[in-house]
Amino acid sequence: MSPRPDVSEQRKDQILAAATKVFTKHGFSNARMDDIVAESGLSKGALYWYFDSKDAIIVSILDQIFDYETAHVHEILEIEDSAQAKLEVFVDTTIRDIEKIKPLMPILFDFWSLSVRKKTINQAIKRYYQNFLDLIEPIIEQGIEQGEFRAVEVKGTAVALGAIYEGTILFYLYFSDTIDIEKQFKSNLDLVLEGLLQNP
Amino acid sequence: MSPRPDVSEQRKDQILAAATKVFTKHGFSNARMDDIVAESGLSKGALYWYFDSKDAIIVSILDQIFDYETAHVHEILEIEDSAQAKLEVFVDTTIRDIEKIKPLMPILFDFWSLSVRKKTINQAIKRYYQNFLDLIEPIIEQGIEQGEFRAVEVKGTAVALGAIYEGTILFYLYFSDTIDIEKQFKSNLDLVLEGLLQNP
């Protein structure tokens, strides 16, 4: 009488995957629980067994996405190299994962929208961006300390980098036909590095 | 004898103002027509007299916002000056209007979200950003031709500027307590100009 294996994690992932698909297609508000039920292949009762509500699913997706993104961003922390090299690695990994990031943007839009009204969502997003800044700032500081970069204002520069990162993905969504995202990110980096680096 | 004065434009503005308020507070999907009715001080029938549907109101708001933003952006076209001076004016007018732009962001989030599914919305947004690029590119070209700027790739640089603009406003929404938006925009401009300007 071996106990049944715990399938709950598996089920939850199944539901979140289905929900992500459905939310991407319809947006949070227009997505129906029945859509998620259909997409997941489970029953309505099962959905409510694993998640208390539609909101609970949404929040779980938020966690999932930001966990992934944060992990992604943290990769560069591992690198032992010049500040410039770190930024280059950051751009490279972003380019590498852009096709995974892109389909999540519709959901991100909804999160941005929700964050206006839901404090939890707002805080989660803020935490995520803070995380991003917390990572970038030391790199800039390192660059300045080691004489690579000019003595720029650190916080403002970090925000500028975050802004250009999010903004570029946004523009790419509307101009994916005319923007070569790889070139674009490299071009962004050139522009910024040119502004950051000490004149030789 | 005297024909009733035509109040239809007034009424439409009244409705759009109310709708903007309500949409900002609740988001498109969660906003109820009854909310707009209450906020506008008109009746439900009046709303539907001037607008065919909730969607029609949303689209009208989109037009209104983008008309405003486009006009705003075009101000710099008038200036006869160096490319650098034009960019500086752009930053100045943005700073000047930031408090008007900020409360519209929640609505912009919903538009971004909607644009994934509604082609008309998508096209309107794309047109707006294209407009932005069409304005910025000649400035960069002017800067290069007149020897102010390095020979950067024009299109990519324009996108970078658009990205940093939208992205900064986004970050400002989440960090309005720690970001001094005026300084931030100026800092952005410094960074970019430093990257663009010929080394003397």
Next chain:
Amino acid sequence: MSPRPDVSEQRKDQILAAATKVFTKHGFSNARMDDIVAESGLSKGALYWYFDSKDAIIVSILDQIFDYETAHVHEILEIEDSAQAKLEVFVDTTIRDIEKIKPLMPILFDFWSLSVRKKTINQAIKRYYQNFLDLIEPIIEQGIEQGEFRAVEVKGTAVALGAIYEGTILFYLYFSDTIDIEKQFKSNLDLVLEGLLQNP
């Protein structure tokens, strides 16, 4: 200063004509006053000036139609001839006017439907059919008295004739492509006359 000519009858007819068209197309319930306004070329206020309500328009149309039909039926009363000849004239005038009657059937359907619930409508229809019977019965009586027809039961035969009349138009509505209405009415008459006439 001659007084303005009274256009109210003209206006009423204009409205009833428009209403008939609209009711034919949409049915009573689905027809909107705005449709009638548009079709009539008048204003909404004008409509309500001449008719108190949608119902009032409907009732007026009922009167109009039945007046017409009754007049139509009464034509045969004028004829001085054998009973058989009178029935033949009745068939002929029906055939002659069938294209005018046919487009009124959709409205008649609605009147039948309404008559279930509205006593006034019910009575109007009943009166109309009674009228029909009052006309046909003397003809049958005449036929019997003068030895043309067998000694059938008068009332029942009149109802049978009314039934076959209404029923034929009904079938014609669904089979106008395969029924030659002229032949059909003549065939009906033959059948009935064959049943009524004394065997020679």
Next chain:
Amino acid sequence: MSPRPDVSEQRKDQILAAATKVFTKHGFSNARMDDIVAESGLSKGALYWYFDSKDAIIVSILDQIFDYETAHVHEILEIEDSAQAKLEVFVDTTIRDIEKIKPLMPILFDFWSLSVRKKTINQAIKRYYQNFLDLIEPIIEQGIEQGEFRAVEVKGTAVALGAIYEGTILFYLYFSDTIDIEKQFKSNLDLVLEGLLQNP
């Protein structure tokens, strides 16, 4: 363990019965879904679980009625007897079921009305009447072939019989106080048979 018994057919019937009642009372357009909900004893959600819309309910009722009527008409096909006998059986079964048919007439009115605008409804009715004609025609042919009937035009006679059938029920609705429906149908039959039968 035991699976819940499938009550969906039962529920559908429950809803259709309630809807028939409500439609009879108010007509299609004026009947409210809430009326059907109340009459059925179910909830609004349940109604929409089993039927997509008010229209779907209407169509289902159409099917139900015509299935019943068609079955009813087909009874005579079984009989092995003279053409005259078959027509007599038809009249007898009609008389037998008249009290079941009568309350459905208000609904039939609405179907006739709807059929003007809705092709599906039109086709269903047409199919039903065609069915009727397809049944009657062979009987008339049989009568002619076997020398019972005169050599009448078959199709036209079938239409005449259908017409007198529908028309009689119609008149009966308005004159149920003065028409003895049993006598009336027998009288109709006599009249027609007298017209059809060979003179001895």
Next chain:
DNA sequence: GATGAATGAGGATTCATTCAT
């Protein structure tokens, strides 16, 4: 007489959630 903007009760439909099995 005539206009047409404005009213607001009414009604079809949706969908997150529940719960008996």
Next chain:
DNA sequence: TATGAATGAATCCTCATTCAT
């Protein structure tokens, strides 16, 4: 655990009617 039928509050939109001008 899992099912899916059932619930009913919520919400968009319609349209007959009114009335200030």
